[in-house]
Amino acid sequence: MSTAERVRTATRYRWTPGDNPRSAAAPDRRHGDAVSWLIGLGMGATIALGLRAESLSALHAAGGPATAAGRMTGLVGTYLLMVLVLLVSRLPALERSIGHDKLVRLHRRIAPAALVLLAAHGALITIGYGQAAKRAPLGEFAVILQTLPGMVMAAAGFLLLTAAGVTSYRFAKRRLKHETWWVIHLYTYLAVALSFTHQIATGTMFVNHPLARAWWIALLLGTAGVVLFFRVLVPIYRSVYHNLRVVGVYEEAPGAVSIILKGRKVERLSVNGGQFFQWRFLRRGIWWQAHPYSISAMPMPPYLRITVKDLGDHSASLSRLSNGTRVAIEGPYGAFTRHAASGRKFVLVGAGVGVTPIRAMLEDLPHGTDVEVIVRASTPQELVLDGEIEALVASRNGRLHRLIGDRDHVPIHAQALRDLIGDLHERDLYICGPEGFTRRFITAARRAGVPPSRIHHEQFAF
Amino acid sequence: MRRAPFVITGTVLGTAAVLAVPSQGKPQQVAVAGNAAAAGTSTTATKSTKTASTNSATTTTAKPAAATTVTGSVVSNQYGQLQVKLTIKNGKITHVGFTTFTANDGHSVQIDQSSVPILINETIAAQSAHIQGVSGATYTTTAYEQSLQAAIDKAALHA
Numbered sequence: 262m263s264t265a266e267r268v269r270t271a272t273r274y275r276w277t278p279g280d281n282p283r284s285a286a287a288p289d290r291r292h293g294d295a296v297s298w299l300i301g302l303g304m305g306a307t308i309a310l311g312l313r314a315e316s317l318s319a320l321h322a323a324g325g326p327a328t329a330a331g332r333m334t335g336l337v338g339t340y341l342l343m344v345l346v347l348l349v350s351r352l353p354a355l356e357r358s359i360g361h362d363k364l365v366r367l368h369r370r371i372a373p374a375a376l377v378l379l380a381a382h383g384a385l386i387t388i389g390y391g392q393a394a395k396r397a398p399l400g401e402f403a404v405i406l407q408t409l410p411g412m413v414m415a416a417a418g419f420l421l422l423t424a425a426g427v428t429s430y431r432f433a434k435r436r437l438k439h440e441t442w443w444v445i446h447l448y449t450y451l452a453v454a455l456s457f458t459h460q461i462a463t464g465t466m467f468v469n470h471p472l473a474r475a476w477w478i479a480l481l482l483g484t485a486g487v488v489l490f491f492r493v494l495v496p497i498y499r500s501v502y503h504n505l506r507v508v509g510v511y512e513e514a515p516g517a518v519s520i521i522l523k524g525r526k527v528e529r530l531s532v533n534g535g536q537f538f539q540w541r542f543l544r545r546g547i548w549w550q551a552h553p554y555s556i557s558a559m560p561m562p563p564y565l566r567i568t569v570k571d572l573g574d575h576s577a578s579l580s581r582l583s584n585g586t587r588v589a590i591e592g593p594y595g596a597f598t599r600h601a602a603s604g605r606k607f608v609l610v611g612a613g614v615g616v617t618p619i620r621a622m623l624e625d626l627p628h629g630t631d632v633e634v635i636v637r638a639s640t641p642q643e644l645v646l647d648g649e650i651e652a653l654v655a656s657r658n659g660r661l662h663r664l665i666g667d668r669d670h671v672p673i674h675a676q677a678l679r680d681l682i683g684d685l686h687e688r689d690l691y692i693c694g695p696e697g698f699t700r701r702f703i704t705a706a707r708r709a710g711v712p713p714s715r716i717h718h719e720q721f722a723f
Numbered sequence: 724m725r726r727a728p729f730v731i732t733g734t735v736l737g738t739a740a741v742l743a744v745p746s747q748g749k750p751q752q753v754a755v756a757g758n759a760a761a762a763g764t765s766t767t768a769t770k771s772t773k774t775a776s777t778n779s780a781t782t783t784t785a786k787p788a789a790a791t792t793v794t795g796s797v798v799s800n801q802y803g804q805l806q807v808k809l810t811i812k813n814g815k816i817t818h819v820g821f822t823t824f825t826a827n828d829g830h831s832v833q834i835d836q837s838s839v840p841i842l843i844n845e846t847i848a849a850q851s852a853h854i855q856g857v858s859g860a861t862y863t864t865t866a867y868e869q870s871l872q873a874a875i876d877k878a879a880l881h882a
């Protein structure tokens with residue numbers, strides 16, 4: 262590509278207001294509802310299996326209560342494990358109606374419960390079987406490992422799950438590279454597979470119960486199928502199909518660069534402003550890192566654009582990306598879009614490089630939408646994409662508020678927000694920025710009377 | 724969190740629905756040597772009888788000793804059901820088999836399969852139902868002893 266063409270690309274990209282080539286339609290909330298129902302029904306069926314495996318005589322036998330509790334914790338723990346996998350499986354029904362960040366938060370909240378249940382399962386079964394066999398728990402543990410089928414694999418699986426759990430706590434995650442954490446997490450799939458043999462081979466509810474066994478196998482295969490399809494096959498297909506390549510890297514502001522990508526049939530990507538992709542730049546040394554960046558403009562076939570903060574070990578090397586670098590994508594993900602709004606009046610808030618999804622969303626809003634935009638930076642030079650935002654706000658007859666200065670000079674509290682936007686409490690609020698800023702802004706907005714259901718934000722710090 | 728009620732209601736409905744379905748479970752055959760009900764063990768049984776009769780044909784003095792079989796009582800507990808079948812020759816227990824041996828769950832199958840060979844060896848060594856048993860297989864041992872005692876009692880009656 263010639264230099265002249267590159268400049269033309271960039272110029273066209275910077276200055277043409279988008280005409281929304283393919284703005285994704287609103288997600289069907291019923292899909293999310295249906296998945297929730299199914300998850301509930303599956304949990305019920307699982308609990309019922311555990312209940313049916315019980316009998317009064319078995320409960321009264323030696324070790325009966327411990328064994329029964331162990332069986333139930335194992336069943337529910339394993340089912341929760343499947344739910345955990347499903348929550349982050351990129352299933353569009355969940356991804357679009359609940360939102361990626363909320364799913365991840367849900368995943369993190371349920372995960373400890375699943376681990377505790379599975380640990381309790383191991384301990385209770387060992388105690389129960391030990392009582393029935395008149396053996397001490399430690400001795401019984403050795404006997405179980407040696408005699409029951411699939412037990413060594415199951416124990417190994419539990420260790421892998423524990424490793425994934427421990428490395429996900431904040432103190433551990435801070436000390437680990439994201440990729441190390443990711444690989445350890447990848448082993449949880451192996452853990453689920455390893456633990457399966459002992460469930461089917463020794464579980465009272467499965468041995469001799471073909472229906473129960475079929476349901477359990479279907480649950481595992483179904484979950485595996487969803488993961489394989491949406492986390493592996495769809496991203497590979499999209500990456501190959503669209504064949505994206507870097508065609509330009511431009512500095513937008515000190516420490517912020519835009520990367521322009523060109524691809525095939527980009528118009529077929531159904532995406533909304535505010536959504537993000539996982540980007541993988543296929544260059545030696547960084548191809549195995551995937552990082553989430555929002556598109557900073559609606560796709561303009563054949564071009565896509567992201568704008569990233571030029572800091573950190575990954576992003577720093579992005580500014581040196583050479584033209585022609587192939588790019589693999591996963592996505593689009595996220596529910597931080599115009600469809601999340603319950604009204605027709607918007608306030609979009611972007612701090613620092615957090616204005617990028619705001620910029621794209623602004624372009625995605627229908628003409629005539631009542632919109633107010635707040636951008637936040639320490640100095641005017643640090644405002645990212647300011648010219649584009651100004652033009653887009655003007656074309657929608659909105660108002661742009663620039664909050665410039667350090668934290669002490671730019672107060673963010675309820676009264677300040679009310680002074681800025683009089684009808685704040687009647688609007689849907691979209692916030693994207695650093696965690697501290699987002700938290701302060703949300704607190705102030707709630708005090709100013711914005712109902713929580715109208716406050717939308719997405720956290721990238723997973 | 725708007726969907727939490729769906730999940731909870733779904734859980735309750737799912738539990739109720741599955742509990743309402745009639746039980747399909749049936750006990751499992753325990754694969755131990757001599758369980759006549761389990762497939763593949765009958766051939767060995769006939770074979771050993773044959774060898775026994777050939778051996779007795781070569782002995783000169785006494786008339787061929789006829790091997791008799793007696794069955795014990797059917798004993799069941801919450802883990803399964805068994806019935807001992809003894810082969811007795813010259814007043815000695817030469818073989819222990821089962822007309823029926825089932826377990827209700829996978830764990831019990833495991834226990835039965837590992838403990839029964841020991842119980843059989845103990846029986847043939849002790850030639851009575853007064854055996855040591857297998858620790859860790861208390862229920863299997865008790866049921867086995869009970870059925871075995873019944874078989875021995877019956878054999879003594881017929882002798």
